[in-house]
Amino acid sequence: MSGESIPPRDLGVAIERTTILPVSGWSLPDLRELWRYRDLLFLLTSRNIAIIYRQSILGIGWAVFRPLVTTIIFAIVFGRFAGFADKSLSVPYPIFVYAALVIWNLFATSLSNASESVVAQANLLTKTYFPRLLLPVSAVGVATVDFAVQFLLLFGLMWYYGVAPTVLLLVMPIFFLATTIAALSLGVWLTALNVRFRDVKHVVPFLIQTLFYLTPVIYPVSFVPERLRWLLCLNPMFSIVEAFRWSMLATPPPDWSLFVVSSLITCVVLVGGLIFFRRTESTFADII
DSSP: OOOOOOOGGGGTOOOOOOOOOOOOSSOOOOHHHHHHTHHHHHHHHHHHHHHHHTTOSSGGGHHHHHHHHHHHHHIIIIIIISOOSOTTOSSOHHHHHHHHHHHHHHHHHHHHHHHHHHHHTHHHHTTOOOOTTHHHHHHHHHHHHHHHHHHHHHHHHHHHTTOOOOGGGGGHHHHHHHHHHHHHHHHHHHHHHHHHOTTHHHHHHHHHHHHHHTSTTSSOGGGSOGGGGGGGGGSHHHHHHHHHHHHHHOOOOOOHHHHHHHHHHHHHHHHHHHHHHHHHGGGHHHHO
C-alpha cells in the first residue's frame, strides 16, 4: 500500500472551504451566518440553563419562588402602606403587580445575562470561531425559560382572583417579542463595552434598578404626571409593561403613541448596537 495520500477529489467527496476574514468597516451582522450556527445557539442555551439550575434544591422552582415572594412583599409595602392599591385599579393589586413582574423579569434577566455573556465565555472565544452575537442571543433564550414558568403561574393567579383571559391574549406574543428586542438592543451595546471596560458589570445592576422604578410595575400609570409621561418613552419597558398587562388582564390600554415612539427608539438602538458589536467583535479574543 502506497504511503501517498489520496486527494479529496479522488474520493468523490465535495469539500467546502470556509475562509474567515476580519470585518472591515461598519456593517450589520450576517444573519445567514447566524442561521447556519443555529445548532450551536441551541446548545449554548441548553448548557446555560443547566448551569443555572445544576445542584439547586428548588431547580426551576426558583423561577416561581422569587416573583411570588416579591409580589407578596410589594402587595404589603406598596399596596397597603403606600396606597398604590387604590380603587382606580380594575384588577386586584397582587395580580396587577405580578403580571408586570412576569414581563419585567424577562427583560431584566435577559439584559443582565446578555451583558456578561461574552466575558463569561472567554475560554470559548479563544478556541474556535463562531458568530459572537450568538452569546448575547443565547442569554436572552435562557431568560425565556423562567418567563414560561412564571407565565403559567400567572394563569393560576388569574383563576384565583377571578380574572378571565380575553381575546386580547392573542396579541401578547407581540409584547413578548418587543421585550426580547428591547433587552437585546441594550444587551449588545453593554456586552461589547463590557469586554473593554469591566466597570460595565457594576453599571448594569444600577441601570436595571433605575429602569424598574421608572416602569409602572408597582404603581399605575395614573400616578405619573401627564406632563412627564412623554419622557418615559425613552424607557423601552414603560409602554411594554402596560401593553402586556392590558393583553393579559384587560386593564386600560397603554398610550399607543408612546408605544410606537418607544419601539422606534428601541429599533434604532438595536441597529446601532448590532453595527457596533459587529465592528468590535474581532478584537474580543485579544482583549479578554
